[in-house]
Amino acid sequence: MIKELLNKKDIERILSRIAHEIIEKNKGTENLCLVGIQRGGVHLAKRLAVKIKDIENADIMVGSLDISLYRDDIGIRKEQPVVRKTEMPCDITDKKVVLVDDVLFTGRSIRSAMDALMDFGRPAQIQLAVLIDRGHRELPIRADYVGKNIPTSRTESIEVQLEEEGLEDKVVLQAKE
Amino acid sequence: MKDLVGIKELSKGDIELILNTASSFKDILKRDIKKVPALRGKTVVNLFFEPSTRTKTSFELAEKRMSTDVLNFSVPTSSVVKGESLFDTVKTIEAYGVDFIVIRHSSSGVPHFIARNVNASVINAGDGINEHPTQALLDAFSIIEKKGSLSGLKVAIVGDILHSRVAKSDIFLLSKFGANIRLIGPPTLIPDIADRNVEVFYEMDNGLEDADVIMMLRIQIERQGRGFFPSTLEYFRNWGLDMRRLKLARKDAIVMHPGPMNRGIEISSDVADSSQSIILEQVTNGLAVRMAVMYLLSGRNEDA
Structure with missing residues (x-):
C-alpha cells in the first residue's frame, strides 16, 4: 500500500517556512552554514539556501556530508556500502551549522553526522532541520526545525522523492506487506 | 565478497566500485583529521613472509586511518622459523579473532589457500609471481x-x-x-x-x-x-x-x-x-585504494 503524504506544493511551503524559522532563530544569517546529509539532505539544504537568499539577500554556504564511514552498523547492513562525497566549503569552527536531512527516524544517522562534523572543526552550535520526523528515536536527539511530524509504524517506510534525483517531488508512505 | 586475492577474480563492476570508493577516501586524506572511525574495533594482521617496506607501510597507514587495531607479523621474528606450518600459523592468528589478514608470500597461491581456510577477510599483498x-x-x-x-x-x-x-x-x-x-x-x-x-x-x-x-x-x-x-x-x-x-x-x-x-x-x-x-x-593513491578495499570487504553481504 502506498500513500502520498506530501506533494510538490506541500514540500515547497514547508521549505519556505523552515527557511524563515532558521533566519528567525539565528537572528539573520551571520555565521550560518547549511550542511546536507547525503543524499536527500544535500538537495534540501541547497533549496533552503536559495530560499534564505531570496528572503535575506545573503549568500549562505552549503556543505554535503557523507556519513557512511561514521555509521554504527557497518557489516550488519545487507547492502554494499557506497561512500559518497563530503564537501565542506568553509571552516565550520565557530559557525552555526544547520544539519539538513530528509527523514528523522532512529537518530543514528544524526549521531554519525555530528561525529563526522566534529572531525572538520568545532562548530559554535549544531542545529537540525528535517523534512519528516517519523518518530521511533533510539537516541536522545531532536530536531530544531521539523517539516511534518508523521506517526509511523516501524515496518512502514517513508520515501522522499526529489526532482534532483529525476523524480517528481513528493513524500510517500509505504506499508510492508 | 570476502577476500581480495587477485584481479583475475574480480568483475569490471567490482573494480569500478573499488575505484569510485577510493576517490572518496582520497578526499579524506586531504582533511586535517585523516582518520575515520569506519572500522573501529576491527583487527588486522599484516602477515609478511617476504621483505617489504612500502607495501607494508602503505597497508599499515591505511589500516590506521580506518581506525583498526594493527598487528604485524613478519618472518624473522615469528615461529615460522621454528618450523610451524603455514596452516598452523594462520589458524593461530585466526584464534586471536582477527577480521582481516593482509598477506605477502613468496609462493603463488598462498592467499587463495588461506582465504579458503579462514573466516577473516584475506587481502593479497603480493604472492610469488602471481598477483599484487x-x-x-x-x-x-x-x-x-x-x-x-x-x-x-x-x-x-x-x-x-x-x-x-x-x-x-x-x-x-x-x-x-x-x-x-x-x-x-x-x-x-x-x-x-x-x-x-x-x-x-x-x-x-x-x-x-x-x-x-x-x-x-x-x-x-x-x-x-x-x-x-x-x-x-x-x-x-x-x-x-x-x-x-x-x-x-x-x-x-x-x-x-x-x-x-x-x-x-x-x-x-x-x-x-x-x-x-x-x-x-x-604512493598517495595506494593509501586511498587500500582503505577502500578494506571498507568494501567489511561491508560484505553475508548471504552473497
Whole structure:
C-alpha cells in the first residue's frame, strides 16, 4: 500500500517556512552554514539556501556530508556500502551549522553526522532541520526545525522523492506487506 | 565478497566500485583529521613472509586511518622459523579473532589457500609471481585520475614481466577495461601471454611510440647473475627509460613505477623526477585504494 503524504506544493511551503524559522532563530544569517546529509539532505539544504537568499539577500554556504564511514552498523547492513562525497566549503569552527536531512527516524544517522562534523572543526552550535520526523528515536536527539511530524509504524517506510534525483517531488508512505 | 586475492577474480563492476570508493577516501586524506572511525574495533594482521617496506607501510597507514587495531607479523621474528606450518600459523592468528589478514608470500597461491581456510577477510599483498592486486588497483586509479579512462589507452609495461606480479595484475586489469597493452623487455623476461589486448616488443623504441602511459617495473637485482640479461649497464642501454626515449611517447604521457626504483638501471633520474612522472602520486593513491578495499570487504553481504 502506498500513500502520498506530501506533494510538490506541500514540500515547497514547508521549505519556505523552515527557511524563515532558521533566519528567525539565528537572528539573520551571520555565521550560518547549511550542511546536507547525503543524499536527500544535500538537495534540501541547497533549496533552503536559495530560499534564505531570496528572503535575506545573503549568500549562505552549503556543505554535503557523507556519513557512511561514521555509521554504527557497518557489516550488519545487507547492502554494499557506497561512500559518497563530503564537501565542506568553509571552516565550520565557530559557525552555526544547520544539519539538513530528509527523514528523522532512529537518530543514528544524526549521531554519525555530528561525529563526522566534529572531525572538520568545532562548530559554535549544531542545529537540525528535517523534512519528516517519523518518530521511533533510539537516541536522545531532536530536531530544531521539523517539516511534518508523521506517526509511523516501524515496518512502514517513508520515501522522499526529489526532482534532483529525476523524480517528481513528493513524500510517500509505504506499508510492508 | 570476502577476500581480495587477485584481479583475475574480480568483475569490471567490482573494480569500478573499488575505484569510485577510493576517490572518496582520497578526499579524506586531504582533511586535517585523516582518520575515520569506519572500522573501529576491527583487527588486522599484516602477515609478511617476504621483505617489504612500502607495501607494508602503505597497508599499515591505511589500516590506521580506518581506525583498526594493527598487528604485524613478519618472518624473522615469528615461529615460522621454528618450523610451524603455514596452516598452523594462520589458524593461530585466526584464534586471536582477527577480521582481516593482509598477506605477502613468496609462493603463488598462498592467499587463495588461506582465504579458503579462514573466516577473516584475506587481502593479497603480493604472492610469488602471481598477483599484487592492490598495486594494480592503485595504478588504474592513478591512470584514470590523469587520463579519464582506461579504454583505448596505449599502456607500455617495461621490464621483467616474467617475475613481476605487479605486471600480471596490471595486465589482467587493463585488459578487462580494453586498454592496449604493450609489453617491452628482453625476450628472456617476457612470458607467453595469450590476450588479444597484449602486444610484445623487444625493441623499446618501437614499443614506446605514441604510448599514453609508461609503467616501469623494478629490475630485481637479486635475480642478476641467472642469465636473464648480461649486465645492469647493458640493461639500461636497451630497456632503461631516459629522456630521449620518453620523447617517443605522447607529449602528455605519464610515467609510473611501483617502487622501489633503481635509478640508472631501469629509469634515469631526470625522468623519475620529471613533471610527467606520477610515481609519488601513486604512493598517495595506494593509501586511498587500500582503505577502500578494506571498507568494501567489511561491508560484505553475508548471504552473497
